[in-house]
Amino acid sequence: VNRNGSPHTIAVFSAGAAKARSEVMQHKAKTFHDSENTFPQKGQIEIPSGPLEAKEWSKLKDESRRVRGFEDFMMSQMISANSDIDVAKSLLVFAAKEQSGISYKLLLKYLALCVRQNQVAEVCDVYDIMKNKFKTFDTGAYSLFIKGFSLTDRWRDSISMLETLKKTITPSPVNYGHCIQGAIYHKDDELAWALYDEMLKADLTPCEETIQSLFNADPDLQHETFRNKLIGVLDYFRDHQIYPKEPLMQNIKSWFESIPNESWKGHLSTVSDTGYCQSCKQQLESIHLMPGEYMTLKDVFLRSVIEGHDTFRKTTPQELQEFCQFVKSRPPYDIVVDGLNVSYLTTKGPRSQTLLDVVSSLSSGGKRVLVLGRKHMLQESRIWLRHHMNLLQQRADCFFLDNISEDDPFLLYASLNSGIHCRFLTRDLMRDHKSCLPNAQTRRLFFKWQRGHQLVLPFYTPGNKVHLQPIMCYDTIMQRTDFSWHIPYDKMGVDRASFEVPKTWLCLQKKH
Amino acid sequence: DVKSEPNETLDLEEWKSILKSGIESYETKKTETQEDPSLNGMRELVEMWRLAGRAVPQSITTEQLQVLMELPTKTARKKYLKYLSVREIIKTNQKEKKKELKESSKSKMENLDQFETKEGNPEKKNTFLLHVWDKSIDTVQRWKCAQAMKFGLPLVFDMVYEKYMSRYELENTVCQLMESEGWNRRNADPFHIYFCNLQSGGPYHKELVKRYMGAWDNIFITATDKPHVEMFPKEQLVYLTADSPNELIHFDPTKIYIIGSLVDKCQQTGLSLANAKRLNLATARLPLDRYLKWDVGAKNLTLDQMIRILLCLKDTGDWKKALSFVPTRKHDGFVERAASK
Numbered sequence: 001v002n003r004n005g006s007p008h009t010i011a012v013f014s015a016g017a018a019k020a021r022s023e024v025m026q027h028k029a030k031t032f033h034d035s036e037n038t039f040p041q042k043g044q045i046e047i048p049s050g051p052l053e054a055k056e057w058s059k060l061k062d063e064s065r066r067v068r069g070f071e072d073f074m075m076s077q078m079i080s081a082n083s084d085i086d087v088a089k090s091l092l093v094f095a096a097k098e099q100s101g102i103s104y105k106l107l108l109k110y111l112a113l114c115v116r117q118n119q120v121a122e123v124c125d126v127y128d129i130m131k132n133k134f135k136t137f138d139t140g141a142y143s144l145f146i147k148g149f150s151l152t153d154r155w156r157d158s159i160s161m162l163e164t165l166k167k168t169i170t171p172s173p174v175n176y177g178h179c180i181q182g183a184i185y186h187k188d189d190e191l192a193w194a195l196y197d198e199m200l201k202a203d204l205t206p207c208e209e210t211i212q213s214l215f216n217a218d219p220d221l222q223h224e225t226f227r228n229k230l231i232g233v234l235d236y237f238r239d240h241q242i243y244p245k246e247p248l249m250q251n252i253k254s255w256f257e258s259i260p261n262e263s264w265k266g267h268l269s270t271v272s273d274t275g276y277c278q279s280c281k282q283q284l285e286s287i288h289l290m291p292g293e294y295m296t297l298k299d300v301f302l303r304s305v306i307e308g309h310d311t312f313r314k315t316t317p318q319e320l321q322e323f324c325q326f327v328k329s330r331p332p333y334d335i336v337v338d339g340l341n342v343s344y345l346t347t348k349g350p351r352s353q354t355l356l357d358v359v360s361s362l363s364s365g366g367k368r369v370l371v372l373g374r375k376h377m378l379q380e381s382r383i384w385l386r387h388h389m390n391l392l393q394q395r396a397d398c399f400f401l402d403n404i405s406e407d408d409p410f411l412l413y414a415s416l417n418s419g420i421h422c423r424f425l426t427r428d429l430m431r432d433h434k435s436c437l438p439n440a441q442t443r444r445l446f447f448k449w450q451r452g453h454q455l456v457l458p459f460y461t462p463g464n465k466v467h468l469q470p471i472m473c474y475d476t477i478m479q480r481t482d483f484s485w486h487i488p489y490d491k492m493g494v495d496r497a498s499f500e501v502p503k504t505w506l507c508l509q510k511k512h
Numbered sequence: 513d514v515k516s517e518p519n520e521t522l523d524l525e526e527w528k529s530i531l532k533s534g535i536e537s538y539e540t541k542k543t544e545t546q547e548d549p550s551l552n553g554m555r556e557l558v559e560m561w562r563l564a565g566r567a568v569p570q571s572i573t574t575e576q577l578q579v580l581m582e583l584p585t586k587t588a589r590k591k592y593l594k595y596l597s598v599r600e601i602i603k604t605n606q607k608e609k610k611k612e613l614k615e616s617s618k619s620k621m622e623n624l625d626q627f628e629t630k631e632g633n634p635e636k637k638n639t640f641l642l643h644v645w646d647k648s649i650d651t652v653q654r655w656k657c658a659q660a661m662k663f664g665l666p667l668v669f670d671m672v673y674e675k676y677m678s679r680y681e682l683e684n685t686v687c688q689l690m691e692s693e694g695w696n697r698r699n700a701d702p703f704h705i706y707f708c709n710l711q712s713g714g715p716y717h718k719e720l721v722k723r724y725m726g727a728w729d730n731i732f733i734t735a736t737d738k739p740h741v742e743m744f745p746k747e748q749l750v751y752l753t754a755d756s757p758n759e760l761i762h763f764d765p766t767k768i769y770i771i772g773s774l775v776d777k778c779q780q781t782g783l784s785l786a787n788a789k790r791l792n793l794a795t796a797r798l799p800l801d802r803y804l805k806w807d808v809g810a811k812n813l814t815l816d817q818m819i820r821i822l823l824c825l826k827d828t829g830d831w832k833k834a835l836s837f838v839p840t841r842k843h844d845g846f847v848e849r850a851a852s853k
Contacts, residue, residue, distance in 0.1 A: 051524060072565075092527040102531060104563035129531050136553075138560035168553045169586060312786035404757050404785070 011469055012429065012458075013451050014503045015496035047074070047083050051090035054097050071095045075109040085122065088113055104134065108141055115148040123148035127157075139169060146175055150182030158182055159191070170202055177210035184213050189221045193229055200236070208248050215251040219258070227259065234487075238478040241444055243502050249489035256485070256508050269507040275474030277486060279507040284474035284486060287452035288420060289445065297445045298416045305436045306409045315405040323410055326399055330370075332418035333397070335362055335455065338411050338426035339373035345427075345460040352377070352388035354462065359396050361466040362425070369396035372411050376403050408433055415453060423471070425455040429499055448475060451501070476501035483510045551577050558593065569596040653697050657732035664704035666768045667696075667822065668740045668749075669815070671710045673774040676783060681775040686719045688815035689773060693733060695816055699823050705733040707773075708740040716773070741791055744768050751788035752818070754811040755781065756795035759802065763825040771818050802847070803835050809842040 011017065052060070061070045071091060078088050088110055095102045107130060114122040127145060130137065137145070142161050149158040162179050165171045176199040183192035192214070199206060211233060217226070234252075237244065244252060253266035269279035276283055289297065311317050342358050343351035355371070363369045371392065378400060380386045392398060399414075401407055408428060415424040430450060437443045456469040478487045485508040490496055554577055561568045572580075576596060583589045669689065677685065689707075696702045710717055721728045740749060751770045752760070770793070772784040788795045798821065800811055813821075817837050824834040832846060 086524055089524040089527070093524065093530075096527040096530040102527065104560070105565045108564055125528060129528060132532065134560070134563075136556045136560055138557065138564045138566075140564055141560070167550070168557050169589075310783075310786050312789045313782045316789060404789075 011472065012427075012454075012456050013472070013500055015490065015500045016494045016503075017500055018497040019495045047077050047081055048087055050084070051086045052094070053090075054094040057091060057094035058098075071098075071100075071106050072103075072109065075106060075113070079109060079113050079116065082113075082116065085113060085117060085119055108138075108144070111141065111144050111148075115144045118148075120148070120152050124152075124154065136164075139165065143172070143175055147178045150178040151185050155182040155186055162195075170204070173199060173204045173207050173210070176204065177207045177213075180210050181213045184217050184221070187218060187221060189217070189226055205240075205242070208245055211244075212248050212251050215248070215255045222259075230255070234478060234480075234485075240440075241477060243478075243488050243490050245490045246492045249487065249506050252487065253506055253508070263511045264508055265511065266506055266508045269505045270503060271474060271505055273470050273472065275472075277505065277507050279505075280484065280509055282481075282484060282486075285477065285479050287448060287471075287473055287475045289449055289452075293445055294416075294420060294449075297442065297449060298413075300437060300442050301409075301416060301446070302413060304438050305433050306413060308436065314409055315401070319402060319405060323399060323401075323414075327414055327417050330397060331368065333370045333414065333422055334367040334418075335369045336411055336415040336418070336422065336424040337362070337369060337371045337396070338407060338424070338428065339371045339377065339398075340407065341426040341428055342457070345457060346462060349462050350385050350388065351383040352385045352392070354460065356388045356392050356395075357462065358425075358457065358460065358466055359392060363395050370414055371396050371398045372407050372414070373398060373400050374403050374405070374407065375400045416449075423453045423455050425457065425468075427456055427458070430454075431499055434499075447499070451476075483512060484508060551581065554581055561593070566590075567594040567597045569593065569600045571600075572596065654732065656700075657697055657702055660702040660704045661732050661734070664702055665765055665826065666706055666744065667703035667819070668706045668708050668744075668768060668770040669773045670740060670751075670770050670784075670787070671707055671716050671773050672739075672787065673772060673783070674711070674715050676780060677775060678777075681777055682715055682719060684775045685773050685815070686716070686723055688775065689720070690723060691816040692819040693731060695820050695823065697732075699827075701827065703819075703823070703826075706740070706743070707733060707735040708738060708743065708770075710735050711737055740768075740770055741793070746791075746793065749793050751784065751793045751795045752797070753784040753788060753795055754797050754813075755785040756788075756797040758794075758796050759799045760796040761799070763822070763829060765826065769822065771815060773815065775814075776812065798835070799831065800835070800838065800843075803831050804838065804842075805844040805847055807842060807844045809839070813838065 048056075048060075064070055064073075066073060071094075074091055075088065077083075078091075092102060092106070092110060095106060107126065111123065111126050111130075114126060123145070127149075130141070142165050146158040146161050149155055149161075159179055159182070162171055162175060165175065176195055180192045180195050180199075183189070183195065196206065196210075196214070214230060214233065236242075256264040256266060267279040269277050271277055271284060275286070306314060306320065308314065311320060315323075337355075337359060339355055343355040345358070346354055359369055359371055377384050378389060399410070401410060408426075408430060411424055411426065412430065412433060415422045434443055434446050434450075437446055451472060452475075453471070455471065457466060458469060460466065476488050478485075480486070485506075487506040487508070488502040489504055489506055490502050491504045494502075496502060551574065555572065558568050558572055558577075558580075562570065569576075580589055580592055583592055669692075673685075674682065693705060696705060724731065736743070748766065748768050749770060750760075750764075750767045751772070753772065772787070774784060776783065785795060797811070798813070800806060817839070820837040821834045824830070824837065828834070835846075
């Protein structure tokens with residue numbers, strides 16, 4: 001049961017809500033994080049600004065009192081400071097003359113510095129040296145070489161290194177990304193798309209940069225099939241509910257606008273609560289599930305969330321049966337209320353009072369309400385008054401679960417069972433129940449249904465009117481018609497949690 | 513001494529020629545070629561990871577490589593390699609310590625020999641006690657355990673959780689079971705330990721036989737494949753689980769307590785509570801919050817901590833003493849109210 005609500009008006013599922021909530025909570029609790037302790041680091045040595053002689057290096061080494069790993073430490077410092085490559089070279093000369101010699105680790109770090117600064121000639125030299133010395137490399141070295149070579153004439157080497165990597169491990173999306181970028185840069189679009197397909201087959205999510213490089217590809221490559229494949233990328237985004245970040249969104253926008261013979265025009269836009277794009281006034285896709293999807297979700301939900309592997313984990317079979325019969329014997333409900341969650345909305349007054357007030361205001365419009373609670377609520381106490389509970393049972397149907405059963409799954413099931421018009425009221429984000437679902441596809445279905453059906457009462461003061469947050473009636477998902485595209489994207493500087501959706505849209509229109 | 517201008521005499525490419533000249537000295541050691549190529553590739557990769565300074569073991573066996581290959585993800589592989597490297601380090605450290613100890617005792621003996629030859633035969637000390645050897649302690653403990661088998665309070669370990677655990681978790685559980693048995697044996701008034709639902713030939717049984725080696729058939733516990741509900745009257749049983757809604761107020765010698773043999777590293781909340789619910793047994797949890805200012809960590813304790821707490825409770829009935837076996841990192845001391853009692 002989530003009690004950490006706060007008075008704000010941001011819809012719970014829109015980007016940045018969790019961040020704002022945590023800020024409010026921090027302010028409330030007046031907790032200030034200790035300013036980061038800045039311990040003077042032991043053995044901190046300044047990086048020389050120019051190359052040093054071996055003698056000078058050995059003097060520095062003595063001063064640092066680091067017997068082992070001095071060279072490695074210095075090289076790491078140089079990488080983080082992005083210092084001049086000549087200094088690193090002079091360190092290598094010193095290391096080569098030393099007893100210990102140049103280790104693989106040191107070479108690797110030097111390579112990282114070269115790749116970072118894009119020193120192509122040096123990367124090639126290091127490659128030749130390492131190739132002579134070692135039969136194979138580790139994954140880190142391969143990744144660096146792939147990145148280092150991908151935009152040079154030796155880009156074919158990076159492709160073959162990707163093949164070598166594949167023999168032992170699955171290459172990372174970044175590895176694939178660099179190879180794709182290399183192929184695109186050298187106008188081998190067939191190879192690029194083959195690698196892209198292979199990456200998706202391995203269940204890897206492509207990086208934003210990779211997609212950017214595809215959209216930015218040379219105009220010569222942008223023939224009909226290439227364009228269709230890019231549309232395929234957008235479809236992949238839609239299917240997996242991936243939202244582009246702002247830079248990629250800009251690339252997509254300019255790509256559309258540059259398509260010859262089709263005059264596309266893009267605008268940044270937002271969408272009204274009623275689901276109309278502010279830029280083109282077109283209505284967006286509805287949030288409601290298709291009847292088939294709805295049935296699947298209902299079945300899967302009962303099977304994996306409530307029953308699970310073991311019905312005793314969350315409830316008992318008797319209770320589940322009793323509940324199913326109860327739900328079946330009544331006509332469908334309009335609103336299902338999480339009694340305990342609602343009663344915790346305010347700390348003022350008895351809990352039963354809060355619950356009764358909220359439920360009365362909901363049912364006043366002739367709505368059929370079901371309240372879920374636990375049996376302990378029926379015991380007379382300071383916070384649960386008997387006459388409030390009696391009144392509550394007159395105004396709404398109630399079902400009281402065992403004290404050790406979980407109430408949320410029952411809430412969701414009752415709401416799913418009542419049909420597509422039924423909504424539920426709780427502040428709980430239901431992330432734990434979402435995670436019980438068997439696969440990503442059903443989790444996405446659940447999230448969509450949740451956004452369309454969860455009523456949220458962000459704050460409540462006794463005696464005041466009940467203000468529910470408006471439910472979005474449109475789905476935040478990439479969508480298209482023959483003459484338009486609507487693409488939600490993540491604005492820079494907005495921290496979006498995984499259970500939130502962006503608020504900003506790119507609206508693309510084709511003139512005809 | 514930090515120079516701002518590059519030295520004219522400094523040859524920045526010198527390291528390359530040095531490296532190129534010393535090729536032979538760097539060649540990595542040749543590996544056996546009998547292995548199939550994919551294993552060999554993996555072995556080489558592990559070797560290169562070691563050179564790159566990652567946490568991997570110095571040497572790796574073919575079986576370990578096969579386990580490594582079968583792991584599904586990169587993270588799982590990294591974790592396994594780290595585990596192997598840590599284990600290797602511990603082993604080498606132990607070896608070194610043993611060697612040192614051997615040497616020091618050797619030199620001591622030599623000193624003693626010298627001393628004896630100097631002084632001649634020293635007179636034997638007069639004592640009315642024979643040296644108490646470990647063997648006699650063992651005998652006493654076994655005698656007490658045998659008595660407990662006859663007259664002791666039963667304590668049940670429920671062994672039904674085999675299928676919920678990974679290999680590591682199962683190994684950890686068996687370690688904890690052995691330690692619990694050890695603590696019980698050393699107590700003045702041991703429990704009569706029951707391992708209920710223990711499937712012979714199952715993973716638990718296999719691991720226990722392996723770890724106890726020959727001693728498995730000689731330890732004073734009752735291991736049975738029967739469930740606890742068949743061996744004891746149902747109303748006497750109390751299932752101890754951290755998820756229980758009921759607090760254990762005091763240790764009741766007329767009850768039989770059940771501890772679930774489960775190491776739960778992936779938060780399978782409510783697993784043992786579900787079991788107790790299914791069998792319709794009474795449940796209880798330790799009153800940790802009543803007596804301790806809980807700080808971090810889960811409320812589920814290890815099996816050996818549980819048995820030490822129960823042993824202490826049985827002997828003294830003092831919660832404060834009993835809960836001193838809860839790891840101190842998990843709490844901030846005792847609640848004052850309880851301390852004043």
